[in-house]
Amino acid sequence: MSSRFIAVDTYDIRFPTSRELDGSDAMNPDPDYSAAYLVLRTDSPDGQEGHGFAFTIGRGNEVQSAAIDALRPYLLGRLVKDVLDDLGGMWRELVHDSQLRWLGPEKGVMHMAISAVVNALWDLKAKRAGLPLWQLLASMPPEDLVALVDFRYLTDALTPDEALAILRSRAEGREERVARLLAEGYPGYTTSPGWLGYDDDKLRRLCREAVADGFRQIKLKVGGNLDDDIRRLRIARETCGPDIRIAVDANQRWDVDPAVEWITALAPFDPWWVEEPTSPDDVLGHAAIARRIAPVRVATGEHVQNRVVFKQLLQLDAVSFVQIDAARVAGVNENIAIMLLAAKFGVPVCPHAGGVGLCELVQHLAMFDYVAVSGSIEDRVIEYVDHLHEHFTDPVRIRDGNYLAPTAPGFSSTMRRASLVNYSFPDGPVWRDATP
Amino acid sequence: MSSRFIAVDTYDIRFPTSRELDGSDAMNPDPDYSAAYLVLRTDSPDGQEGHGFAFTIGRGNEVQSAAIDALRPYLLGRLVKDVLDDLGGMWRELVHDSQLRWLGPEKGVMHMAISAVVNALWDLKAKRAGLPLWQLLASMPPEDLVALVDFRYLTDALTPDEALAILRSRAEGREERVARLLAEGYPGYTTSPGWLGYDDDKLRRLCREAVADGFRQIKLKVGGNLDDDIRRLRIARETCGPDIRIAVDANQRWDVDPAVEWITALAPFDPWWVEEPTSPDDVLGHAAIARRIAPVRVATGEHVQNRVVFKQLLQLDAVSFVQIDAARVAGVNENIAIMLLAAKFGVPVCPHAGGVGLCELVQHLAMFDYVAVSGSIEDRVIEYVDHLHEHFTDPVRIRDGNYLAPTAPGFSSTMRRASLVNYSFPDGPVWRDATP
Numbered sequence: 051m052s053s054r055f056i057a058v059d060t061y062d063i064r065f066p067t068s069r070e071l072d073g074s075d076a077m078n079p080d081p082d083y084s085a086a087y088l089v090l091r092t093d094s095p096d097g098q099e100g101h102g103f104a105f106t107i108g109r110g111n112e113v114q115s116a117a118i119d120a121l122r123p124y125l126l127g128r129l130v131k132d133v134l135d136d137l138g139g140m141w142r143e144l145v146h147d148s149q150l151r152w153l154g155p156e157k158g159v160m161h162m163a164i165s166a167v168v169n170a171l172w173d174l175k176a177k178r179a180g181l182p183l184w185q186l187l188a189s190m191p192p193e194d195l196v197a198l199v200d201f202r203y204l205t206d207a208l209t210p211d212e213a214l215a216i217l218r219s220r221a222e223g224r225e226e227r228v229a230r231l232l233a234e235g236y237p238g239y240t241t242s243p244g245w246l247g248y249d250d251d252k253l254r255r256l257c258r259e260a261v262a263d264g265f266r267q268i269k270l271k272v273g274g275n276l277d278d279d280i281r282r283l284r285i286a287r288e289t290c291g292p293d294i295r296i297a298v299d300a301n302q303r304w305d306v307d308p309a310v311e312w313i314t315a316l317a318p319f320d321p322w323w324v325e326e327p328t329s330p331d332d333v334l335g336h337a338a339i340a341r342r343i344a345p346v347r348v349a350t351g352e353h354v355q356n357r358v359v360f361k362q363l364l365q366l367d368a369v370s371f372v373q374i375d376a377a378r379v380a381g382v383n384e385n386i387a388i389m390l391l392a393a394k395f396g397v398p399v400c401p402h403a404g405g406v407g408l409c410e411l412v413q414h415l416a417m418f419d420y421v422a423v424s425g426s427i428e429d430r431v432i433e434y435v436d437h438l439h440e441h442f443t444d445p446v447r448i449r450d451g452n453y454l455a456p457t458a459p460g461f462s463s464t465m466r467r468a469s470l471v472n473y474s475f476p477d478g479p480v481w482r483d484a485t486p
Numbered sequence: 487m488s489s490r491f492i493a494v495d496t497y498d499i500r501f502p503t504s505r506e507l508d509g510s511d512a513m514n515p516d517p518d519y520s521a522a523y524l525v526l527r528t529d530s531p532d533g534q535e536g537h538g539f540a541f542t543i544g545r546g547n548e549v550q551s552a553a554i555d556a557l558r559p560y561l562l563g564r565l566v567k568d569v570l571d572d573l574g575g576m577w578r579e580l581v582h583d584s585q586l587r588w589l590g591p592e593k594g595v596m597h598m599a600i601s602a603v604v605n606a607l608w609d610l611k612a613k614r615a616g617l618p619l620w621q622l623l624a625s626m627p628p629e630d631l632v633a634l635v636d637f638r639y640l641t642d643a644l645t646p647d648e649a650l651a652i653l654r655s656r657a658e659g660r661e662e663r664v665a666r667l668l669a670e671g672y673p674g675y676t677t678s679p680g681w682l683g684y685d686d687d688k689l690r691r692l693c694r695e696a697v698a699d700g701f702r703q704i705k706l707k708v709g710g711n712l713d714d715d716i717r718r719l720r721i722a723r724e725t726c727g728p729d730i731r732i733a734v735d736a737n738q739r740w741d742v743d744p745a746v747e748w749i750t751a752l753a754p755f756d757p758w759w760v761e762e763p764t765s766p767d768d769v770l771g772h773a774a775i776a777r778r779i780a781p782v783r784v785a786t787g788e789h790v791q792n793r794v795v796f797k798q799l800l801q802l803d804a805v806s807f808v809q810i811d812a813a814r815v816a817g818v819n820e821n822i823a824i825m826l827l828a829a830k831f832g833v834p835v836c837p838h839a840g841g842v843g844l845c846e847l848v849q850h851l852a853m854f855d856y857v858a859v860s861g862s863i864e865d866r867v868i869e870y871v872d873h874l875h876e877h878f879t880d881p882v883r884i885r886d887g888n889y890l891a892p893t894a895p896g897f898s899s900t901m902r903r904a905s906l907v908n909y910s911f912p913d914g915p916v917w918r919d920a921t922p
Contacts, residue, residue, distance in 0.1 A: 078584050109556065109585035110596065116552040117595065120545065148514050149545035155738070155766070155789060158594015159553065160546065203765040206742040206774065302591070306642040329639040330591070331794040333769065334801055338642065353591060358767040365770055 053094035055125040055133070058167075060115045061087040063465070064108060064475040065406060065438055066484065074247035076273035077301040082108035083406040083438060084475070086115040086163070087465060090170045092130050098177045101464040102170025104162040105377050105405045111475065117163035120150065125167070134175045138198040141168055141383040145200065157355035161380055168381030169411065173461035183461040184417035187382070188228065192217035195422070199387045203358045207365055213390045220425045227421045235452030236417055236427065238434040239267030239297070241404060243286070246271045250285055257289040264451035267295035267322060267431055273303030276312060283319040295322035302326045302353065306335050310342045323349040323371055330354050336368035349373055352402035356380070357387045364395040371429075373402040376411035385415050389423045399424065404435035409446045410462035413453045441469035489530035491561040491569070494603075496551045497523040499901070500544060500911040501842060501874055502920065511682050512709035513737040518544035519842040519874060520911070522551040522599070523901060526606050528566050534613045537900040538606025540598040541813050541841045547911065553599035556586065561603070570611045574634040577604055577819040581636065593791035597816055604817030605847065609897035619897040620853035623818070624664065628653035631858070635823045639794045643801055649826045656861045663857045671888030672853055672863065674870040675703030675733070677840060679722070682707045686721055693725040700886035703731035703758060703867055709739030712748060719755040731758035738762045738789065742771050746778045759785040759807055766790050772804035785809055788838035792816070793823045800831040807865075809838040812847035821851050825859045835860065840871035845882045846898035849889045877905035 068080035084107060090100035104114050124144060125133070133140050144164045145156060153160040176183040187195070196213050240263075243256030253270075260268050270286055272279040279298075286296055298321045304312060309327040316324075324346055328335045330353035340348040351373030354360055363369045372392040374385050392399045399419050401412035409432070416432045424430070432453055439445035444462045447454040456462050472478050504516035520543060526536035540550050560580060561569070569576050580600045581592060589596040612619040623631070632649050676699075679692030689706075696704050706722055708715040715734075722732055734757045740748060745763040752760075760782055764771045766789035776784040787809030790796055799805045808828040810821050828835050835855050837848035845868070852868045860866070868889055875881035880898045883890040892898050908914050 077587070080584060081588075082585070107585050107588045109583065110553075110589045113549065113553045113556050113595065114589065117546075117549045120549050147545065148516060149518070149543050151513070152517075152543045153546045153550065153595050153598075154593075157590075157767070157791060159549065159589050159596060160594060162589075203741055203768055203771065206771060305639055329794045331593070331792065332639055332798065334798045335639065335642060335794075355593060356767065358765045358771075362768065362770045 057091040058122040059089045075271040075301045076303040084111040100170035100174030102166040104166040165381040177460040182456045184414040187418040188421040231455040235454040239431045241269040244270030269297040272298045273300035299325035325349045333362040337366040403433040406438045493527040494558045495525045511707040511737045512739040520547040536606035536610030538602040540602040601817040613896040618892045620850040623854040624857040667891040671890040675867045677705040680706030705733040708734045709736035735761035761785045769798040773802040839869040842874045
């Protein structure tokens with residue numbers, strides 16, 4: 051009962067993914083998937099640790115780690131029970147630190163650092179409860195969930211009372227939804243076929259494999275060259291047939307007019323959604339594009355900095371799919387706020403994943419959303435990319451295109467010790483031995 | 487001609503301003519004004535250095551410094567002339583680094599780091615030209631100024647051709663405007679009387695002094711307690727009389743409805759503007775507040791992360807004053823984009839300043855705006871706070887409430903060597919010797 055936090059260990063972990071052109075898109079030609087990783091340790095005899103991370107794509111991961119280090123004083127010496135019993139209060143302390151707030155506010159490196167810490171705390175809380183995070187969250191009473199959310203800047207769109215009403219309305223059918231998740235899992239879609247760096251043969255082969263593996267949705271990166279995009283989308287549509295959903299993803303490549311022109315040219319191939327057509331900061335731009343490309347729909351979110359921007363995208367009908375990211379906004383608590391906003395506006399949440407460890411994290415959020423917030427699985431899918439899962443102790447499991455519900459206690463965020471050693475930058479063996 | 491960059495030295499500089507409650511407001515009760523400071527050194531025999539910094543308010547300044555360090559590879563070894571001759575190209579390289587971009591994109595710690603580097607490059611360029619920055623910029627042909635701006639995500643509001651037309655239209659009267667600046671300076675307003683931490687007697691005394699010093703506008707912090715705000719605003723209005731403009735500043739304290747209620751209660755005291763009524767990310771919130779509190783006007787900008795958000799505030803008529811900050815968006819280049827947007831929409835630019843060194847920087851931007859972008863000084867003022875100027879080699883000079891035009895070559899960003907030593911955190915004498 052009286053155990054305390056005794057260490058916040060940080061690790062700069064980088065995977066040399068750019069060597070293979072995995073993950074290449076119109077804005078990110080050569081990512082090295084990386085994690086500014088942290089391990090929270092306590093003096094409890096149970097030996098449980100909380101693991102979390104911010105995902106980056108290489109350079110600057112050391113800045114992200116420094117930002118996590120800056121949060122260390124918030125935990126060291128604190129009673130574990132006090133912190134874990136009031137993660138809403140802890141979130142507010144971290145986000146509203148009057149000096150650190152200047153570095154955002156609530157955006158960028160500092161906010162992602164808070165994400166890593168908050169998620170590590172939830173990992174620890176779930177491990178201590180002996181539950182996977184999605185089940186821990188789904189078992190919490192509506193009042194306790196609402197207490198996790200900071201409604202500052204949200205009340206013109208969603209009040210605490212409205213949030214409570216949404217959560218209470220989902221009591222019915224809850225056990226059936228849990229049972230369904232445990233039996234069938236949650237639908238996934240795969241981005242693996244569609245990276246810009248792949249040639250047409252590889253695209254065709256990967257499309258075939260995706261369908262054979264049971265996926266009902268795939269995603270292609272677009273925005274480099276229009277002729278190439280038309281050719282690649284035609285190949286994908288021909289290979290997959292008319293019944294497979296094909297989303298396209300521009301990774302913020304366009305201004306408003308070029309977005310409309312480009313998407314119009316791709317529309318004959320029936321794209322399921324167009325993702326990140328422009329700057330994640332441009333809510334008016336997204337709204338203008340959505341209006342002009344209808345019935346093609348817009349999705350965004352992986353780079354949306356916080357709940358305030360999601361709120362506006364929803365207020366403007368600018369997005370038809372809300373793509374939460376587990377580690378960009380300030381962790382579980384802020385994602386609950388965003389899921390509640392999406393439920394209020396009736397927009398499905400389809401999490402962004404991939405990178406390293408993001409699939410492991412978001413599956414918990416999507417499953418919690420299904421059980422307790424939206425109550426629906428219709429038009430909802432979790433992104434899946436078949437990268438780097440082997441580095442985690444509780445990796446995602448995909449069957450017939452579905453994410454199987456995780457059952458191990460925690461947030462599935464624990465990286466294997468050997469990976470923390472081998473991929474440590476710049477001194478781990480993978481980097482130390484690389485030809486410069 | 488063949489000199490190269492040989493060092494990017496960074497310094498974590500902090501001033502213990504929280505000990506005096508200077509700078510206290512509703513969201514920032516105890517700032518320690520700080521600078522993540524950098525010095526660019528070259529091997530040129532002229533010995534000129536470029537100085538720049540990101541402003542923070544204490545904790546996390548080491549994270550900000552680490553972010554500047556991450557940009558070092560962009561300069562070391564590069565030819566100085568190549569870089570300085572194409573600062574538009576350099577800006578794009580820094581902002582669009584495909585891996586570092588993930589840490590924003592274009593916001594927060596990483597964007598402020600780019601600001602520091604870009605501003606240091608401009609400081610060096612102006613020193614080498616033997617001109618104060620405002621005059622260097624004002625002497626550049628419109629085509630060259632447009633080439634400094636990245637129009638990505640802006641073209642639905644402002645195209646390069648429109649920007650060129652705006653700049654060309656200001657050729658007329660240009661010499662008169664330069665002469666006026668050199669003779670009279672540029673109007674300032676003072677925030678010194680209005681910090682929340684000051685008692686009523688100090689407020690009254692500082693109001694009297696501000697008017698006696700020639701200021702025609704002051705600013706009061708609000709948003710802590712409504713009764714206090716009404717009392718303080720009454721004191722200020724009674725002390726200053728009806729002809730002095732009194733702006734109020736809520737520092738992001740409110741949601742939409744509370745903002746409207748609070749401002750309505752303050753309206754009888756004729757506030758000139760209401761600054762930062764809500765989250766800087768909430769363009770729709772600002773627009774709703776602006777519509778509902780008219781004719782009281784809204785100002786914002788010191789925490790607006792980049793040109794994309796300024797664009798939207800202007801598209802929505804959400805702000806009547808654009809408060810650029812010299813070191814939050816990515817430096818001079820991005821501020822030129824924002825000034826051009828403001829000119830397009832006919833909204834005055836009234837820079838945010840204070841902190842440490844911000845007055846020194848923004849005076850150059852406002853004066854350039856007057857000479858070459860807006861062509862007008864009407865309803866335009868630069869914030870002035872009488873703090874920490876003594877640490878700079880070319881401090882601002884105020885006469886009769888006006889900023890006198892700087893005449894020394896550079897961006898007025900050079901801090902005295904002794905200050906870099908004494909206020910270095912945590913090992914400089916000021917911090918080392920502080921009672922813990």
